[in-house]
Amino acid sequence: MLDDLLARIEDQREALVALTRELIQFPTVNPPGEAYKPCARHLGHRLSRAGFDVSYVRAEGALGDSDRYPRINVIGRYHGRGPGRCVHFNGHIDVVEAGHGWSVNPFAGVVRGGRLYGRGSCDMKGGIAAAVVALESILAAGLKFDGALEVSGTVDEESGGYAGVAYLAEQGRFSRPQVDHVIIPEPHCVNGICLGHRGVWWAEIETLGRLAHGSMPFLGECAIRHMGAFLNRVERQLLPRLATRQTAMPIVPPGARQSTLNVNAVHGGQPEGHGGLPSPVVADSCRVTIDRRFLIEEDLDEVKAELVAMLDQLRHDRPGFAYRMRNLMEVLPTQTAKDAPVVRAVAAAIEQVTGRRPEFVCSPGTYDQKHVVRIGRLEDCIAYGPGMVELAHQPDEYVVIDDLVTSAKVMATAALHLLGVELR
Ligand SMILES: [Zn+2]
Numbered sequence: 359m360l361d362d363l364l365a366r367i368e369d370q371r372e373a374l375v376a377l378t379r380e381l382i383q384f385p386t387v388n389p390p391g392e393a394y395k396p397c398a399r400h401l402g403h404r405l406s407r408a409g410f411d412v413s414y415v416r417a418e419g420a421l422g423d424s425d426r427y428p429r430i431n432v433i434g435r436y437h438g439r440g441p442g443r444c445v446h447f448n449g450h451i452d453v454v455e456a457g458h459g460w461s462v463n464p465f466a467g468v469v470r471g472g473r474l475y476g477r478g479s480c481d482m483k484g485g486i487a488a489a490v491v492a493l494e495s496i497l498a499a500g501l502k503f504d505g506a507l508e509v510s511g512t513v514d515e516e517s518g519g520y521a522g523v524a525y526l527a528e529q530g531r532f533s534r535p536q537v538d539h540v541i542i543p544e545p546h547c548v549n550g551i552c553l554g555h556r557g558v559w560w561a562e563i564e565t566l567g568r569l570a571h572g573s574m575p576f577l578g579e580c581a582i583r584h585m586g587a588f589l590n591r592v593e594r595q596l597l598p599r600l601a602t603r604q605t606a607m608p609i610v611p612p613g614a615r616q617s618t619l620n621v622n623a624v625h626g627g628q629p630e631g632h633g634g635l636p637s638p639v640v641a642d643s644c645r646v647t648i649d650r651r652f653l654i655e656e657d658l659d660e661v662k663a664e665l666v667a668m669l670d671q672l673r674h675d676r677p678g679f680a681y682r683m684r685n686l687m688e689v690l691p692t693q694t695a696k697d698a699p700v701v702r703a704v705a706a707a708i709e710q711v712t713g714r715r716p717e718f719v720c721s722p723g724t725y726d727q728k729h730v731v732r733i734g735r736l737e738d739c740i741a742y743g744p745g746m747v748e749l750a751h752q753p754d755e756y757v758v759i760d761d762l763v764t765s766a767k768v769m770a771t772a773a774l775h776l777l778g779v780e781l782r
Contacts, residue, residue, distance in 0.1 A: 360771065360781040364711065367495045367767050374491045374762050375474055379467030381483035382476035388452035388516050391427040397451045398432040401511040405434030408494045417521035422514060429521035433510040433531065436497065442505025443538040445773045448726060449486035450515030450522060453478035459753035473756040480745025484757035485543025486511060488744055492770035503777040508537065515726050523726040524733055532734030539700040539776050540730050541769065543743030545750060548764045549714045551704050552741035554693035555721040556609065557652040559661055560686035564645045572638025579678045582626040585644035587676055591668055592619065605653040607693060607720040614722035617656065622647040651722065654691040689724050692731045699776060700738045707771035712764060
């Protein structure tokens with residue numbers, strides 16, 4: 359029976375490539391959130407043809423939602439024979455901008471040498487298509503089950519997921535009894551199970567100065583020089599300390615198995631422009647945005663306190679140093695247990711389909727699992743999908759077509775395990 363199902367999915371190879379390509383051809387670039395509606399509709403029509411009950415949920419009033427760029431999510435639910443568990447596949451339909459350096463049209467879905475190229479091919483329209491084809495094949499095979507299967511295409515993952523999974527989770531769409539198990543087909547290779555991710559803290563730090571004429575800087579207080587002193591301490595004290603903090607989480611790539619801090623942006627002094635004319639003024643403000651990734655072994659309050667202590671020390675050591683700090687975003691780390699039902703089911707399916715041992719990984723960045731776990735209070739959630747995470751957001755992003763097919767087989771097998779369907 360399993361062999362029949364896998365053969366059926368193998369026969370859908372062309373259909374799987376075609377669906378991935380169709381999804382890539384909607385340029386769902388976020389920001390600002392282009393083409394969400396037609397892309398969600400396309401996915402909805404497809405699910406509806408397969409017998410799913412389809413609903414569209416616009417995240418009215420959520421961050422980013424507007425009439426010009428409506429945040430439209432699609433959810434399809436297929437009811438089995440009777441009551442039972444629900445297995446949900448969630449993928450984000452948004453992609454990051456194409457950027458430069460492509461050798462093919464990023465929104466055409468070019469097939470070359472066994473690979474399908476395009477923005478979103480691996481992150482993560484290929485994964486969505488694989489999930490759809492996996493579930494269509496279960497239904498086409500006439501397999502009977504109790505419970506339900508769901509697929510959702512959600513928006514804004516790349517910008518935090520607030521109008522996507524977070525919005526739906528707030529409405530109970532990612533909680534029991536609606537949903538029991540969630541698989542997010544983000545790219546982590548065909549035998550990789552992503553258990554979770556590190557934490558994030560974004561903050562803006564502003565150093566404050568006093569305006570003066572640039573020819574007499576001693577009359578003012580230069581905020582940019584104060585920022586320089588802060589960044590110098592980050593460089594000399596904080597970064598070496600963070601590098602010594604290692605996590606037991608199996609993060610891939612291994613370089614991210616430590617605490618990290620990135621300076622995302624720095625802005626100081628006069629705004630750019632003004633026709634390029636310089637103006638001799640001592641800067642009274644300089645701002646940086648920091649992106650601190652912390653470990654499951656760290657405590658967010660301590661992470662913040664560590665930075666504040668450094669700033670306070672500077673205030674003590676450096677005459678005239680003054681600062682302000684503003685929280686921008688915080689996400690706690692999460693890691694699903696290896697013996698959770700969804701992990702066991704996907705692990706077994708990987709072994710059955712590929713003959714390889716599953717590899718357990720964690721993600722250096724966050725993804726929508728955070729909302730499922732925190733808002734939906736559903737711990738039984740992982741990421742599993744085709745493609746390599748290293749290719750996400752890069753020019754010439756691609757997914758290997760064999761991997762699309764293999765992952766669809768794994769997803770179908772895992773879904774049946776979770777629904778309790780006996781597979782001989
Ligand atoms: Zn993604």
